[in-house]
Amino acid sequence: MFPIYASLTNKPSPKRAFAQGIVALTLLLVLSGCTGTRYLASRTTRENALEARLALMGRSGPRVSARTWAALKRFGLAEVDSVGTVPSLDAIRTAIDQSDDPELIYSLSELAYVEGKRAERRKDTAAALNFYGISLTNSYDFLFADDLRSERNYYDPQFRGACDLYNESLQDTLRLLCAENRMRPDHTYTIRTADRVFTVRTAMRGGWDPNEFDRYDFVSDYSIQTLRNRHTTYGLGVPLIGVRKPLDPDDPREKYYAEGLSYPVTALMRCSPQSGHRRMGRSPECVLEFFDPLQANQVQLASHWVPLETDVTTPLAFFLDSPEFRQRNRATEGLLDPNGTQNRRGLYMIEPYDPERIPVVMVHGLWSSPLTWMDMFNDLRSYPEVRSRYQFWFYLYPSGQPFWLSATQLRRDLAEMRDTIDRQRNHAMLDQMVLVGHSMGGLVSRMQTIESGDDFWRIVSNEPPEKLRGPEEDRTRLVSTLFFQPNTSIRRVVTIGTPHRGSRFANDYTRWLARKLIRLPQMAVNTTQTLARENPGLFHESHLLTCSTAIDSLDPNSPIFQVMLRAKPAPGVTYHNIYGELEQKRLFNTVKVRGDGVVDVDSARVEGVASELRVNAEHTLIHTTDKAILEVRRILLEHLEEVDRRYRTAGHQVSMR
Numbered sequence: 001m002f003p004i005y006a007s008l009t010n011k012p013s014p015k016r017a018f019a020q021g022i023v024a025l026t027l028l029l030v031l032s033g034c035t036g037t038r039y040l041a042s043r044t045t046r047e048n049a050l051e052a053r054l055a056l057m058g059r060s061g062p063r064v065s066a067r068t069w070a071a072l073k074r075f076g077l078a079e080v081d082s083v084g085t086v087p088s089l090d091a092i093r094t095a096i097d098q099s100d101d102p103e104l105i106y107s108l109s110e111l112a113y114v115e116g117k118r119a120e121r122r123k124d125t126a127a128a129l130n131f132y133g134i135s136l137t138n139s140y141d142f143l144f145a146d147d148l149r150s151e152r153n154y155y156d157p158q159f160r161g162a163c164d165l166y167n168e169s170l171q172d173t174l175r176l177l178c179a180e181n182r183m184r185p186d187h188t189y190t191i192r193t194a195d196r197v198f199t200v201r202t203a204m205r206g207g208w209d210p211n212e213f214d215r216y217d218f219v220s221d222y223s224i225q226t227l228r229n230r231h232t233t234y235g236l237g238v239p240l241i242g243v244r245k246p247l248d249p250d251d252p253r254e255k256y257y258a259e260g261l262s263y264p265v266t267a268l269m270r271c272s273p274q275s276g277h278r279r280m281g282r283s284p285e286c287v288l289e290f291f292d293p294l295q296a297n298q299v300q301l302a303s304h305w306v307p308l309e310t311d312v313t314t315p316l317a318f319f320l321d322s323p324e325f326r327q328r329n330r331a332t333e334g335l336l337d338p339n340g341t342q343n344r345r346g347l348y349m350i351e352p353y354d355p356e357r358i359p360v361v362m363v364h365g366l367w368s369s370p371l372t373w374m375d376m377f378n379d380l381r382s383y384p385e386v387r388s389r390y391q392f393w394f395y396l397y398p399s400g401q402p403f404w405l406s407a408t409q410l411r412r413d414l415a416e417m418r419d420t421i422d423r424q425r426n427h428a429m430l431d432q433m434v435l436v437g438h439s440m441g442g443l444v445s446r447m448q449t450i451e452s453g454d455d456f457w458r459i460v461s462n463e464p465p466e467k468l469r470g471p472e473e474d475r476t477r478l479v480s481t482l483f484f485q486p487n488t489s490i491r492r493v494v495t496i497g498t499p500h501r502g503s504r505f506a507n508d509y510t511r512w513l514a515r516k517l518i519r520l521p522q523m524a525v526n527t528t529q530t531l532a533r534e535n536p537g538l539f540h541e542s543h544l545l546t547c548s549t550a551i552d553s554l555d556p557n558s559p560i561f562q563v564m565l566r567a568k569p570a571p572g573v574t575y576h577n578i579y580g581e582l583e584q585k586r587l588f589n590t591v592k593v594r595g596d597g598v599v600d601v602d603s604a605r606v607e608g609v610a611s612e613l614r615v616n617a618e619h620t621l622i623h624t625t626d627k628a629i630l631e632v633r634r635i636l637l638e639h640l641e642e643v644d645r646r647y648r649t650a651g652h653q654v655s656m657r
Helices: 003-009 014-032 066-074 089-099 102-121 125-144 146-151 157-179 252-256 276-280 314-320 323-328 331-336 370-380 403-421 428-432 440-446 455-460 472-482 508-517 522-534 560-566 619-624 626-649
Strands: 040-042 188-192 197-204 213-218 222-224 238-244 262-271 285-291 298-301 304-307 346-349 358-363 390-396 433-438 490-496 574-580 583-585 590-592 611-615
Touching (some): 040 314, 066 102, 089 102, 102 125, 102 146, 102 157, 125 146, 125 188, 125 262, 157 213, 157 238, 157 262, 213 262, 222 314, 252 346, 252 403, 262 314, 314 370, 358 370, 358 428, 358 440, 370 390, 370 619, 370 626, 403 472, 428 433, 428 626, 433 440, 440 490, 455 472, 455 560, 490 626, 574 626, 611 626, 619 626
Parallel strands (some): 358 390, 358 433, 433 490, 574 611
Antiparallel strands (some): 040 222, 188 197, 213 238, 262 285, 583 590
């Protein structure tokens, strides 16, 4: 929903309300139909940490830094008045063999990188690979060689400079290998240049299959456009975007992975540190490793624990910008044509499934889609303590249908997923699930944890369901909607901006217009209409079965809200609530609006919750605020403490990452 709905909560005159309803829904059709939002932009030149230092884009560049030039002059390797003259690499190697000075090792690495850039400009790929290889191995020595341990100064800016040389020379090497299609995990490559022979083995270090990626793109080629924050860490390695391909189209688990999905990957080259004259070696052996930064943010290199250079946001934006995702993310279509969008309904993962991590299922609201969660997801995943113990799933459903029908479908979809990925019920973390629902999605989520008894049935009929006549399949479908048991795998529910008692947005005029615009699932309409005809007098609220849209279902006068509020929750389920209450600044004071513009405070607040937080935000923005995101993080960490405590008490081994 959008802030324009705020005017509908002030009880205008009937004529004015009608006009506002028409304007609001018409504008929303236009606004929600826009698909021009971009999450990523291509850079004209790639991001490079060495650009300013080595004048990579300057007219006189690329050239070595002033410090390197001073070091070369100090060792008699460059004339004072010949700034443009570059000494030979062999001359520097000879000087290193005699003194083993770290300044010279750094200078050799930097000079080789500059020469690699010049070779690339000449289109001499073999020479460029040779120079980048020299820069890579010597910067690695500068950082890790044992014989330099006593001289290594971690506080010297040159140390970070060596990290940048390592990262950028590795990246340029990978770019050339990608161009030649020589960057495949679990393969060994021999790279021959005029100066050296490199043997490179490749290996996967994440939870992926070696054949899971169709291709790799480089994070440094893109800039973030729409997501609020870009989450990175600094260290060694090259952040990549691994574009996933289906492993086995016949595997039923594949339907939970969106087409065009991309993962964050960090590539790292592990070399054998050399010392002394061995730096003159001509055949270094290296291992190119691909790490999952969501599972590991540091790695052991040459007895050192080294942080990885990572970017978990750009690969997410890359996926959100893909044509495959844009085709699925049609919020307006999901509202207006629930029947036509049923084939896209379901649970989706955007990370590899991990049986040791707790699922957090995020459920969007009316006129929305999983896209609404991306800022919260991006921020939550940036915390190592969250991403190491949780995996995030997203539920996509046609939001134009009544929320209780969506709740029934989610109930079935969760059960089907469990049967697909854990038929033997061996994955204990699946029984610690957390649901997070925004707006109407909060109602869909809460209905997963309550026991219906016959309360929901009695909303539509005073007769027992055994008296219902009609085709067995139709009767079963209707009864399953109104009689249900809680999902005992769900341990915690977070509702955000949820109309627990309905919304006054669902007035006579918006409901009338919605019925004109929204095409309900034809099968559901036909089924309930047939049952209503074949059972005259059995139903006293048959309109709830035959003509309700999502907006109808949010009517504050609907008896379903009172039934939900007094329904019995499953044992051991904890509820949390976040609601919006806008503050309007006036000349002399600040006035609170009784709600978020769509949901009144009286409807947004609910009893029986472990915590409740007020946020000064509009309805559509509550779950994107820092305050709400930090509250969800707090709830998830609280849940971890409870899970770990329960497992320790039960005598089980808790997997701690």
